[in-house]
Structure formats: structure tokens, C-alpha cells
Amino acid sequence: MKTVLPFIAVVILVLLPLFGVTVAHQTQIFFGVVVPYTAVAVFVFGFIYRILQWGKSPVPFCIPTTCGQQKSLPWIKQDKLENPVTTMQVVGRMLLEVLVFRSLFRNMKTEMKEGKAVYGSEKLLWLAGLAFHWSFLFIFVRHYRFFVQDVPTAIQLMEGMDSFFQIGAPLFYMTDAVILGAVTFLLVRRVYLPQIRYISLAADFFPLFLILAIAISGILMRYFFKTHIVAVKQLAIGLVSLNPTIPEGIGAIFYVHLFLICVLLMYFPFSKLMHMGGVFLSPTRNMANDSRIVRYINPWNYPVHVHTYEEYEDDFREKMKKAGLPVEKE
Amino acid sequence: MYNTGKIIAGLVVFFILATLPFLLNLGKANAKIEPSIDTPEINAMPKKHCVEPKAFMRSEHMQLLNNWRDQVVRNGNRIYVGSDGNEYPISLQNTCMKCHANKKKFCDKCHNYMAVKPYCWGCHIAPKENEA
Numbered sequence: 001m002k003t004v005l006p007f008i009a010v011v012i013l014v015l016l017p018l019f020g021v022t023v024a025h026q027t028q029i030f031f032g033v034v035v036p037y038t039a040v041a042v043f044v045f046g047f048i049y050r051i052l053q054w055g056k057s058p059v060p061f062c063i064p065t066t067c068g069q070q071k072s073l074p075w076i077k078q079d080k081l082e083n084p085v086t087t088m089q090v091v092g093r094m095l096l097e098v099l100v101f102r103s104l105f106r107n108m109k110t111e112m113k114e115g116k117a118v119y120g121s122e123k124l125l126w127l128a129g130l131a132f133h134w135s136f137l138f139i140f141v142r143h144y145r146f147f148v149q150d151v152p153t154a155i156q157l158m159e160g161m162d163s164f165f166q167i168g169a170p171l172f173y174m175t176d177a178v179i180l181g182a183v184t185f186l187l188v189r190r191v192y193l194p195q196i197r198y199i200s201l202a203a204d205f206f207p208l209f210l211i212l213a214i215a216i217s218g219i220l221m222r223y224f225f226k227t228h229i230v231a232v233k234q235l236a237i238g239l240v241s242l243n244p245t246i247p248e249g250i251g252a253i254f255y256v257h258l259f260l261i262c263v264l265l266m267y268f269p270f271s272k273l274m275h276m277g278g279v280f281l282s283p284t285r286n287m288a289n290d291s292r293i294v295r296y297i298n299p300w301n302y303p304v305h306v307h308t309y310e311e312y313e314d315d316f317r318e319k320m321k322k323a324g325l326p327v328e329k330e
Numbered sequence: 331m332y333n334t335g336k337i338i339a340g341l342v343v344f345f346i347l348a349t350l351p352f353l354l355n356l357g358k359a360n361a362k363i364e365p366s367i368d369t370p371e372i373n374a375m376p377k378k379h380c381v382e383p384k385a386f387m388r389s390e391h392m393q394l395l396n397n398w399r400d401q402v403v404r405n406g407n408r409i410y411v412g413s414d415g416n417e418y419p420i421s422l423q424n425t426c427m428k429c430h431a432n433k434k435k436f437c438d439k440c441h442n443y444m445a446v447k448p449y450c451w452g453c454h455i456a457p458k459e460n461e462a
Contacts (some may be wrong), residue, residue, distance in 0.1 A: 044348050046343055055337040139387035149361055159445070167447065169396035218407035226389035230363050230440050241355040249385070280340060299332060 003191065006206035010213050010260075017259040021252045031255045032235055039262035047267025047277060054281045062296040065284040071293075084292045097285055101130055125189070132182035135175040136160060136211075139218075142175075146236040150215040168223070176219050183212050207273055210264055217257040227251035229300070363443050366435040371428055381412045381425070392448070395422065422450060427457050435460055 020027035068079025084090045096102040109122035145151045163171035187208045190200045231247035238245040320327050381389050398420045401407045410418045430436045
């Protein structure tokens, strides 16, 4: 159920613009202008709202998770990246985490062998995750050629690298194959491994199906059911220059691709995809392990009212004297 | 809020990156892209037509040219039969460019707009155009 429902949801999301645009042309304004603007607004402001909410949450303790030698005596070598104490070391650690998923690299697989738990290295998830995220970033940046009229050299260079093998026409992009392979792996992993299937939710499957559908619709559009690409760029530029137009001759496949991306954007702030911003706000990663050098003040701490012995004695001095109790001040 | 400075700085970076296409296109008008078919050869045609219908050529010309190249280079087949039943010699320079002699106003128009760099002219000789 948690696999089938997201799949059905994505199928419906594909069929909606497909039928809408082919049956009634008027819906092009809805799918080509209204939905994209709404999606960008929901994405940008939803994202900012979520980050501000996280920013308001106090971190009560200094809780970096470390896995290297802490800064200690001068003759003990500190592991600066795994156990940072300065801001620069934290930045280095975060960079490794964000760019190459260092903590996922330590992923282990646990198996029962002859009644004993056996731990082994498991790099496939790390590799597939890295391939997926990097190819997605590459594809995302590559799409900027639709949004600026004079395409910067850097984007053209990226495209040249991506289509380096010059296979077919239009040229085949490597990242298209990589993202399909990686997303398929991440999806199959959740279905195939019983432990992973057990902890997977509909919210895990939905983004995978959605991203897969986006990639497939894009690939179909580029290589198979081609659309009027110049008109697509006219529409894109019209949107971002706040002067929306609906040019003639854009195929329905384009509206499917666009609508799925809009759904992804709108879904983004409400979902696990927020790890894009959340990774920077993870206390276990972004704090320096310096609690033995600098005192960490819990922001929850409020000034505690204390009643000292001197005040107590002031309150009861006469009574204490009468009862024959010793007092410190006469 | 905690770590306000860092979070606001990060959000500003996010906002700029997320709205970059909007910021880059502020106040810019959409360019009109019309590839010109105004050449003597095309104007002299009684009924203007390409080897295939316009809509097909618009979206599939790259595939057609790729197939043409493979046909000639690998199979030695130099005749293309269009969907209208006419036969055309397969040749970029002698068929395509005979009519579309205005590469700068025809090919480059869309290719530059879309930042596409076809590698046709890595082997073929681009037509000499006298810019008036």
C-alpha cells in the first residue's frame, strides 16, 4: 500500500496535464503560468519558513557526533575533520558532508551469520546517493540555458562535458543515464531489502517515483517525443521576466514535465526533501566539539531563584537563638 | 531565534539562488526568434516546401541530419525519399544549404538562442555569406 499509493498518485499527476492540455487548450495557461508561479512561491517561502522554524528551536546540549580523536594533550594527534573544535574545522567537516556525503560513506551492513551479528562495509548506497544528487544538480544547473537569453559560458561548458561522447542527435547527456540508474537503484533498494522496506513510508516512495517520472518525461521529451524547443524557451523566459506568454506548438509532454517539477517544488517544503536546508542545521554536524574548552549554555536555562543559608538565617535568627541553635551572625 | 546571523545569511544565499532566473531577467523583453527563409532559392520556388513538413523539420531536423550522415557514410545511400514521395539527394551542402544559404539568419538563429552548438561545421564547410 505504501508503495502502490504514491505510484498511483504520480500516475494521476502525469495524466492530469496530459489530458488537460490535449483536451482543452485553455488549460495551458493554468499548467504553463498559474501552476509554475504558485510552485515557485510555495517553494521559496515554504523553504524559508521551515528554516526559520528550525532556527527558533533551541539546542539544549553540545551534541556533535564525532568519530575521531578529540583535541587533547599536545602530543596526541587530533582528528580535525572528524572531531572539529574550531569553526574552520566545522566548515571543513560540513563541506565533506554536503559535497561527498562523508557520514554515509561509513554506512555499514549488519547480517546474522551462524548466529552472530556480522558487520560489513556497504558503499553502494553512498555511491548511488552521490551519483543521484550530483547528476540532479548538474541537470538542474544545465536547465539554466532555458532561463537566460545569453547563456553563460560556464553553462555551455557544463553541457559540453555532459554530452562529451557526442552520441546521436540531439546529443546524449551522461547525467540522464546516471540519474535514471541511481534513482532506480534507490527505489529497488527500498522494495527489495526487507529491513529497508519495513522502515520505508509512502513519503519515501513518493519523491522517488516523482523524480523518476520527471527524469523519464524529460528524457522522452529530449530524445523521443520532441517538442518545439524554441517555444519552450520563450515560455520559460516569459515566466521569469514576469511577462508570461503561451507560445503555440508546445507538445503535451512538456506540460507533463513542467507540472511534475511544479509538484516537486510545492511538495518540497513539506517533506523529507527539506534535508537540503536541514543538513546545514544539524546540531550533530554543525557544532564544534569544544564543550571542554567553552562552556555551553543551554538556552532553556532560566535564572533560578536561590535562597541562600545567610538569607535563611536572616529570616529565622531570633527563633534559632531561642531554640539554642548556633548562628553564624549575631 | 538562535544563530540569527548565520541563518539569515544562509537564507539570503538561498533566496538569491532560488530566484536567480527572475533577477537575471528583470525588465528584459523576450527575444523574437524567427529563422529567416528569405533566400533567392526559396523565393523562386513555386510551392515552398522542405524535404519534410515544417513541424517535423522543426523538431526532428537534428535526427534527420544524423540519419542522413549515417546513411551516406555507412551505407553509401545518397537518396532520401521524403514523406511526400519526392526523392532528394542526401547532402548537407548541396541539398539543405542550397535553399537555406543563410546560415547566420536560419541555423544560427535558434541554435544561438538555445545555446546549441551542432558539430556539422567541424567537417563541412560553412557557406560564405556576404553580410550586406
